[in-house]
Amino acid sequence: MPAYNEAANVGRVVDELRAFDPSIDVVVVDDGSPDDTATVARAHGARVLRLPFNLGIGGAVQTGFRFAYEHDYDVAVRVDGDGQHDPAQLDVVLAPVLAGEADIAVGSRFAGAPGDGYRSSRSRRIGIRLLAWVVSRIVGRRVTDTTSGFQALNRKGIALFAQDYPHDYPEVEATVMTYRHRLRAVEVPVSMRERSGGRSSITALRSVYYMTKVLLAIFVGLFRRDVVPEEASQ
Amino acid sequence: MTPLAVSIAGVVASLALLVVVLELIRSRRLRERYALLWLATGVVLTVLSAWRDGLNTIAGWVGIRSYPPAVLFAVGIVFILAVLLHYSTVISRLSDQNVLLAQRLALLESELEEERLSS
Numbered sequence: 001m002p003a004y005n006e007a008a009n010v011g012r013v014v015d016e017l018r019a020f021d022p023s024i025d026v027v028v029v030d031d032g033s034p035d036d037t038a039t040v041a042r043a044h045g046a047r048v049l050r051l052p053f054n055l056g057i058g059g060a061v062q063t064g065f066r067f068a069y070e071h072d073y074d075v076a077v078r079v080d081g082d083g084q085h086d087p088a089q090l091d092v093v094l095a096p097v098l099a100g101e102a103d104i105a106v107g108s109r110f111a112g113a114p115g116d117g118y119r120s121s122r123s124r125r126i127g128i129r130l131l132a133w134v135v136s137r138i139v140g141r142r143v144t145d146t147t148s149g150f151q152a153l154n155r156k157g158i159a160l161f162a163q164d165y166p167h168d169y170p171e172v173e174a175t176v177m178t179y180r181h182r183l184r185a186v187e188v189p190v191s192m193r194e195r196s197g198g199r200s201s202i203t204a205l206r207s208v209y210y211m212t213k214v215l216l217a218i219f220v221g222l223f224r225r226d227v228v229p230e231e232a233s234q
Numbered sequence: 235m236t237p238l239a240v241s242i243a244g245v246v247a248s249l250a251l252l253v254v255v256l257e258l259i260r261s262r263r264l265r266e267r268y269a270l271l272w273l274a275t276g277v278v279l280t281v282l283s284a285w286r287d288g289l290n291t292i293a294g295w296v297g298i299r300s301y302p303p304a305v306l307f308a309v310g311i312v313f314i315l316a317v318l319l320h321y322s323t324v325i326s327r328l329s330d331q332n333v334l335l336a337q338r339l340a341l342l343e344s345e346l347e348e349e350r351l352s353s
Contacts, residue, residue, distance in 0.1 A: 052338045053331050167267065216273070217266045220259045 001046075002029045002060035002149075003081025007036040014044040016087040017079065027067055028081065031060035037081070058170035061149070062161060069162035077152045085150040089190045096186050097152045103183040104157040106175075107150035107190035108143075127207055131172050134218065139179040143187060146172045150190060157183060166217065169210045173217050180221075236286045240303045244283025252276035271320055275313040282306055 001017075003010050010028060017026050028041040032054035042048050049063055061078060068076040075097060079085045089107065096102040110132075131146045149171055153161065160181055166173035178185045255272045258264035264272075282289050283306060293302035 052334050167265070213266045213270060216259075216270070220256060220266070223260050224262075 001027065001079050001081050002031060002057060002064065003033065003037050003041065004031040004054065004057075004060070005033045005035045005037060006081040007033070007040050009083040010037055010046075010081045011040045011044045013079065013081060013083050013085075013087065014041055014046045017090070018045060020087045020090055025073075027064055029060045029063045029067075031055055031057070056168045057149075058165055058167040061170060062165035065153075065158055065161040065165065068158045073158065074155050075152065076158050078149055080149045084192045084194075086191070086193055089150075092188050092190055093150055093152045096188065097154050097157075100154075101184070102186040103154050104178055104185045105152045106145065106148050106185065106187050107192075108145035108148055108187040109190065109192050110144035111187050111189040124207060127211055131211075131214065134215065135172060135175055138176055138218070138222070139185075141185075143175060145187065146175055150192070169214050172214050173221065176218055176221060180224075236289050236302045238286075240306075241283050241286050241289075244303070244306055245280055248276050248279035248283055252280065268320075268324070271313070271317050275310070275317070278313070279306065279310060282309060 001010075001013065014026050014028065017024060026046040028037070028046045028048050030038040030041065030048055030050045032051045038048045038050045049067060051060065051063065055063070064078065065076065075094070077090060077094060079087065079090075085107065093105050093107045096105040128145070128147060132144055135146045136143045147169070157178070160178070160183065161174070164177070166177070175185070252273065255264065255269055255276060259266060259269050282292075289305055290302045293299070293305045296305070296308075298304050
């Protein structure tokens with residue numbers, strides 16, 4: 001669980017995860033927060049990896065995957081530290097991976113019934129729509145939510161992301177990456193909650209900058225040759 | 235009026251810059267984050283080189299009458315300054331982070347040492 005300045009939310013999310021299933025290991029990656037994120041997470045029983053400075057979301061998430069890889073976990077779930085992802089829906093996201101039907105399963109806000117509660121600003125919605133369209137064209141399957149960080153992975157997915165993960169706004173590129181590496185990916189419908197406290201790290205002006213960069217990254221990425229399917233990386 | 239040869243040379247040079255930058259990104263030697271300014275440089279210089287009337291008009295605005303391609307130099311220099319300034323901020327951040335890493339490492343090492351002595 002990546003978290004930056006989420007002292008207000010992280011405790012509750014950790015509690016919910018542990019309430020959902022006490023046997024799961026909750027690992028919080030504190031991305032150099034100046035606030036009490038790490039202390040709160042530790043107090044609620046999570047294992048905390050504290051980064052010495054802010055690496056940005058991509059670096060934080062990859063830290064978690066590296067941990068999972070080096071500690072030989074077979075399955076990992078990424079949940080955001082802001083409480084947007086409902087731990088009660090863990091089994092929905094986990095199901096395809098545990099059943100061996102997919103290497104990576106992504107919880108999508110938009111895959112289910114329309115209008116089930118998720119609202120965001122207009123510019124962001126347009127951005128999300130555009131990215132979804134571009135990504136769907138590239139990977140040849142319908143991807144409705146390219147920015148969702150609610151995802152479950154098996155060992156193959158963990159190995160890939162531990163080795164190579166994009167930097168900022170990473171989910172979009174990661175979706176294309178899993179396709180290029182021939183991992184089996186599926187989307188499952190979930191509903192997400194509004195942020196309950198704190199502030200999202202993505203502001204309006206930045207999203208234009210990110211958009212340009214992500215599109216550039218995707219298109220240049222398409223011309224890379226080093227995309228062999230990696231069976232042996234375990 | 236901008237000589238045609240200058241226009242052609244300008245377009246070729248800026249396109250070469252664009253190709254080199256894109257190839258560097260592709261081979262993962264340049265991160266997208268640091269490539270955007272270079273790409274903007276390439277695109278603007280390509281447009282200014284190719285669009286000869288535009289170059290003349292802009293030269294008129296800033297009072298250059300004798301030799302419009304001077305605008306190309308000026309724009310190029312502005313972009314180079316921007317890239318350099320950007321690098322200065324990046325280097326400053328990197329050296330701050332480096333200090334922090336060294337300090338963390340020293341603390342960890344002493345902690346490990348203490349653990350070893352006490353066991």
